[in-house]
Amino acid sequence: MPSSNLCVLMQLASAGTFQVLKLPLGFIRVLEWLFAIFAFATCGGYSGQLRVSVDCMEKASSNLSIGIDFAYPFRLYQVSFEAPACEAMRRDRVYLIGDYSSSAEFFVTIAVFAFLYSLVATGVYVFFLNRYREISRGPLIDFVVTVVFSFMWLVSSSAWAKALSDVKLATDPDEVQLLISACKEPTNKCGSVHGPRWSGLNTSVVFGFLNFVLWAGNIWFVFKETSWHKGASKFPNAASEKQTGAFNQQPYNQGTFDQSGSYNTQPSEYSQVGGPTSYSNQM
Template sequence: MVIFAPIFAICAFASCGGYYGHLQVKVDCSDRRQSNLSIDIDFGYPFRLQEVHFKAPLCETKREEILFLDGDFSSAAQFFLTVGVFAFLYSLLATIVYVFYQNKYLKNNRGPLVDFVVTVIFSFMWLISSCCWAKTLSDIKTVTNPTQVLLLISACRAQQNKCMATREPLWSQLNTSVVFGFVNVVLWVGNIWFVFKETGWYKTGQRYPTRSASGKRSSEMRQRLYSESSFEQPEEGLGPQPSRQDSFNQQVNRQGSFNQSQVSLSLPHAYLGKPVNYDRDNKVSSQGPIIFVNKM
């Protein structure tokens, strides 16, 4: 936004300082002895209207009178133009620093702090000067109103004489200066936020944000629950851990299955001997090869 500040500042003070107003009236005397059909009244910046004079005819005699406008409005106009010029110079300097000396600008946080203070001051000055200039412009329009100017002429106070304005001043340029003044107010006030973000005050607030009492209580409760849950659970593993009885049963089953695998791998030993035949009375009738099985 600081890039547009020099442009609007130039438009504000140039439209005010470069104004030139022209008013033309005519006086037509009834006896036709003396008339002036073109009385020119010129005025402009710094609007010291009490120094603006013009000559008007006296219809009773052949002489002319010198008249002056009323009011000195130079203070408000010069104040508005001075604020515009200094705002233009500072915004131009700030733009150069932002573009070419960014590292020096951010060093030790002095640049943003100075920029913030100056921006606040110019915002306030633009507001005061724009309001004063708007009120002053309204007074200038009243003083230079053709009706008020004709009342200053002695010949126009007589009903038999004819007086009228042939040309009125244009106020579009001064109206534009007031508009640009308030545009600068909005521009500089909006720039306060962007400059404040570069200061250490904003960065400190972002680094250590303030929390309410309810937020602190909720965070403490979450921390307490997290610490209790982390104390009950073992360090290894993310899933649910089995109880002591279940782990003991799994260990016993694992040991039994290991013993069974060892037994199943061992083969029985067979021994051949003579066979033995038994009769009905369980007596040995004959003997043959006998097989002895050694069970493990």
């Protein structure tokens, strides 16, 4: 018996899940949950590398493949590498320039919280949808949170897009060569072997703005569940019913036919002053 009851509950839960996912409210929440994963995974899990070469006049001091690794959260001022000074086998430690951790961490934090809220909201829709609609406070909170996340996605995605362009500039091999003292000497030759790959970070920016579109579009569907929308929709119906009732009221009584086919005349609300009251009196 316990196993059969468990199977019935699982079937009911799966059927409820399917019904909720067909609604825009639940379907968009699932997309928000999925796109939030892509956003923080592509940004928070990034690591890149660039390589430059320093060809000294003294070939023994040259290094034609200097690897420079950097990763999230892009505190580039902490990234260092050794480059030949082209003087008596001496080497210099060079640091990159820039700190873009605030924008990157802000973007990832919004993505993580959006992921958690979408997961919780989807669970409420699946298992407690009727209760969610009965309590007016639940849809109102859901509406406010959706508006806030829409704004935060726009701000964080814009900030991260600007920071990413700065990261690309700071890790450009041509710009990194300017930090190496040996490259300032005309007798030495410096060049770039290869630059970082930006496809992952470019994708994170795209997912950021896609999340903004999803959350902003979901504002309407969440607003329809609130008491504000339901209360506003009652006023036009009440006004139309009132107009219909006023139209059906007649200002005076008209004559009607009875079952025998004779015409019964009802007295009107007004009468002619000094005029005849019936046809027989006129005769």
